[in-house]
Amino acid sequence: MATAVLFIVAFTLLAIGVPVGISLGLGMIAIVFGFGTTNLGFLAQSMYSGFESLPLTAIPCFMLAGAVMETGGLSKRLVNVAEKMVGHTTGGLGTVTVIACLFFGAISGSGPATVAAIGGIMIPYMVKAGYDRTYSTGLSAVAGGLGIIMPPSIPLVIYGVATNTSIGDLFLAGIGPAFLVGFMLVLVNIFLSNKAGYLGNGIPFKLKEMGKAIWDAKWALLMPGIILGGIYGGIFTPTEAAVVATAYGILVGIYGYKELKWNDIIPMLIKNTSFVGGILLTFAPAAALGAVLALLGVPRALTTMLFALSTNKIVILLIVNVFLVFVGMIVDTTAANIIFSPILLTALRPYGVDPVHFGLLMTINLAIGFVTPPVAGNLFVASGMTGIPMDKIVKKALPFIVAMFVALLIVTYIPATSIGILQLLGR
Amino acid sequence: MKKFFDEFEIYIGAFCQGLMVLILLAQVVSRYIFNNAFSWSEETAIILFILSVYFGATAAIRRNQHLKLEIVLDKLSPKNRLKLEIFNNSLFALFNVIILFGIVPIVLRLRTNGTETAVTGIPKWYIYIVLPILFVLMIIRLIQDSGIKFKKIKNIDSNADSFEQNN
Amino acid sequence: ACGSDSKAPTTPTSAKMDLTEYALSLATPLSAEDEAIFKSLEEPSKNPDKVVWRHGNVTNNMTDSPAVRADRAFFIELKKILGDKVELQFFFGGSLGTSSDQILGGLQAKNFESQSYNVGAMAEYTNAFMPLDVMFLVPDLKTALEVVNGEPGDIMRQECIDDTGLNVLYTPAIGMRHITTKNKAITKVSDLKGLKIRVQNNPLHLLAFSKLGSAPTPIAYAELFTSLQQGVVDGQENPIANIYAQNYVEVQKNMTLTNHLYTAGAFIVNNEWLLEQTPEFQEAVKKATAVAAAYSGPELTKTENGMLDYIKSQGMMVTELVPAEYDEFVRISKETWTEASAKIGADYFNKVVTSIEKITKK
Ligand code: NA
């Protein structure tokens, strides 16, 4: 009963446009007064303690790094490399979009930022080359999800904090699934482009041209090497990687590509502060909600329900994935991650599900959630950039969403695609 | 000047965030170049992070940057949208008022008990007190924002009136 | 919020599953009666006068480590005495919070009835247990157990109640801390020179490890394995149970039994809440406390030996310090006692030290 009241209040407020964190907060306040499951002190305490974790400091850093890279001229050089690689093939520019998102994802931790950075360049470019505008927008919105699957990744940081799992391990385990999802998207793109008659750009592939593009993008391409190499080479922790990325991005933007000036930094910092504040105010109430649901016995009920449905790990994981796709439609990425990661992991542990593996399942689900309306961060950005309504974008994006779900199932049932790399490295 | 007072909090928030980045960077550099780890850097970075989130979240009200669902809002007429937004602002403010009743006793308890941060020994209530202050400032920003929206509604009304008169 | 090393990251790869199984084989098995009670601990009670007791823990169960098994002993005993007069609800995996403000502040605000935490992480709220953060104040596990279960323990628990209103009923034993390293075995203080050693983010630990010539580096426990593997740090220090559970033997080749600090858990309730309960209830808590406290030490000692055997069998070089070198460790570490005394409060520190010395000088 209390749980129902909580969700009804929260979802009603969410629907009419009350900020996500405030909706969750008022939902909890409703049961504080209505049922006494928890008290106001607990909620108020979470408004501070919910943020009291070092890895979370990586979030503003990753966002700042993304802004620096967009302004600093890194993204267009990454696009250029991808184009010289595959631009000549059928559906070439679509494939370029996916590969550029993979590249950009290796330096950015955010999905919507990846859509903005790569989609911002690729959508007009594809339209000019004769691609359908809505198709281009849909593909960019879905491919932007690679920004959170490819490490570094803000959702993986949040998952690591919420479930106390090694963020370094999660990052490593993200590489395989990112390439798999990228591969699936490319396949669907080639198939659809073939049908629609989107040919290559007509410029024959030249190794020398590609070499030139790679050389021009060297500072940007070095960045994933520095970030991931730095983490796994023992120079810094995954959390510290975010601040190193920011510093490196600033240096490259200013001295490497000379498209950024020291004077630009403070305005970027100011913009980032309110941006991060607006997003992260969701975090503390969501963390408190996780605890309140625990007090209400939701995880236990969920576990019992899952066990009742099936004791087969394969079936259970399928149910959980489908459940998460629905959650991803209506719950914001950050909130879904904090609330459901610990609950579901607790329920799945008895089946022998690995926490790192589940972190990646969660993240691919969140990437799907980014493009399933009504709550869909990547669609918001894509729709905002092009002015095309979300429902039209989704229609064209549907084959790509399905491709991502298939990739999710592959990662689900072949854990080696994600955590295999950890075993190879002896973790 | 008015603009400064309308969002002075963002400058404080940006300062906290910038300092946080610098401290974390200094931590990496110090450990690897000077083989010397600070004990205070993590704790300080977390405090600066929390402050920057709250100062940023306060500024985000008037910058319309709070994460929310616009699907219903988008379907409304401009006037009704503004009305609903004002209603939503009042719910936001209500949350802040209620949470103040929860956070003030915590601040007082931390002060009475003399609780200090583990490494740097800063009295915790010095940090916690920022929260109730900012919850109040958020309410002020919400009122300001609603005021602007009221004016916009009036403008729409008077435009409609003049439209009727012209016909 | 530092030093809560009981928040173990669990990566149950197949190798780790075997580790858990082996660890469980070292545990004292439950009697059939206790096993039955344990299985039904959380059954809802229909008694209208029941007390609902919500217990939070950052670990995932009450079975896997000697420290959480002390909690298991506590609740089995409590349930045995109180039956349906108490309804127990457990919240694992830190779902009721992990930071000191959430756990200790939450207990003060009576958001829940009890929490398993650790005394090291209580420093923000009270100096009561800080003497245990002073290196080489207790020389070994046997003495440490006498200390926390004897008069010094009573002094510290009372100080904690006076400071915070929180009652640490008992302190589940986690173990003495030892140093492990990757390349170089530590046989004397000078071997530590320049080595990056991961320590808990505790000012007294950091100070002592600096004085010993190393470069102490605080790193989150969840990142420690990877940090050791990648060489972010050269070594670390932890009790045997943690070294075993995290399988550091895969990334560290040497262990020196330094016994430099004692790490204890803390089973905490709000004292005011406890005093509000019926005398019968309070008596039951007292009995369960005595059972858990008596169970904890021997259980750890027994398990630690088995774990150390395993660690050795996996190729870790285990070194004991020769007396002269041990004395050198103690001598240098004692240089931090002045600072420690100033930080903890000289009167209180001296009172605890005097009480501890009654045991160590026996
Ligand atoms: Na990424």
Ligand code: NA
């Ligand atoms: Na969605």
